[in-house]
Amino acid sequence: MERIVILTGAGISAESGLGTFRDKGGIWTENRIEDVATPEGFARDPDRVHAFYNARRTQAAEARPNAAHRALARLQADWPGEVMIVTQNVDALHEAGGTREVLHMHGRLDGALCAGCGHRWPAPPVMHRADPCPACAAPLTRPDVVWFGEMPHHMDEVLEALAQADLFAAIGTSGQVYPAAGFVQEALVAGAHTVELTLEPTPRQIKPFAETRPGRASETVPAWVAELLERSGQAPAGP
Numbered sequence: 001m002e003r004i005v006i007l008t009g010a011g012i013s014a015e016s017g018l019g020t021f022r023d024k025g026g027i028w029t030e031n032r033i034e035d036v037a038t039p040e041g042f043a044r045d046p047d048r049v050h051a052f053y054n055a056r057r058t059q060a061a062e063a064r065p066n067a068a069h070r071a072l073a074r075l076q077a078d079w080p081g082e083v084m085i086v087t088q089n090v091d092a093l094h095e096a097g098g099t100r101e102v103l104h105m106h107g108r109l110d111g112a113l114c115a116g117c118g119h120r121w122p123a124p125p126v127m128h129r130a131d132p133c134p135a136c137a138a139p140l141t142r143p144d145v146v147w148f149g150e151m152p153h154h155m156d157e158v159l160e161a162l163a164q165a166d167l168f169a170a171i172g173t174s175g176q177v178y179p180a181a182g183f184v185q186e187a188l189v190a191g192a193h194t195v196e197l198t199l200e201p202t203p204r205q206i207k208p209f210a211e212t213r214p215g216r217a218s219e220t221v222p223a224w225v226a227e228l229l230e231r232s233g234q235a236p237a238g239p
């Protein structure tokens with residue numbers, strides 16, 4: 001049975017009330033990437049960076065999964081083959097929506113990381129630069145998220161899955177940041193069918209998806225999942 005790899009971005013969580021990155025009014029129109037999402041910005045002003053992520057952590061904790069998150073959980077549960085869900089998001093809405101396994105390329109807001117020894121632990125609602133590491137006691141606590149200039153997590157696992165994929169889908173992502181922007185090319189090399197589900201489709205010459213489904217994720221994703229499961233015989237046909 002087909003192996004499916006799905007990449008999700010900020011667009012899938014936007015309908016749950018979490019801001020996107022590049023849309024008008026998004027979080028990067030109000031904060032410079034250099035100030036709040038780089039190791040250098042954290043070194044210059046850790047208090048500002050912690051305040052930024054404390055606010056995002058609170059917002060994410062209050063958000064609830066939408067129909068797109070729940071549909072992907074259903075796909076992973078009912079698909080007779082493998083379904084790998086990879087997300088660029090740092091929220092936990094996929095898990096809240098019922099997905100069992102999610103690879104978080106960019107870490108998670110609900111995690112804390114020691115910049116000294118690399119120890120990880122669950123983040124409290126509010127973090128400060130002087131918080132001691134539970135392992136080494138160094139006051140080097142930072143959010144366990146991947147900043148610009150740092151290597152995303154799980155890359156070897158994702159690239160291996162893409163090399164064996166029969167179907168690759170990108171949902172709610174602009175595809176402008178590498179390495180995730182290159183996933184569609186990796187899937188094409190493997191001979192996979194590629195589909196983009198997004199509010200604003202990108203030009204084919206930039207991201208050559210074989211299929212594009214424009215619209216809100218809460219509408220397009222459940223419909224797409226229903227079609228896949230019907231085709232596989234895992235769901236009854238509609239009326």
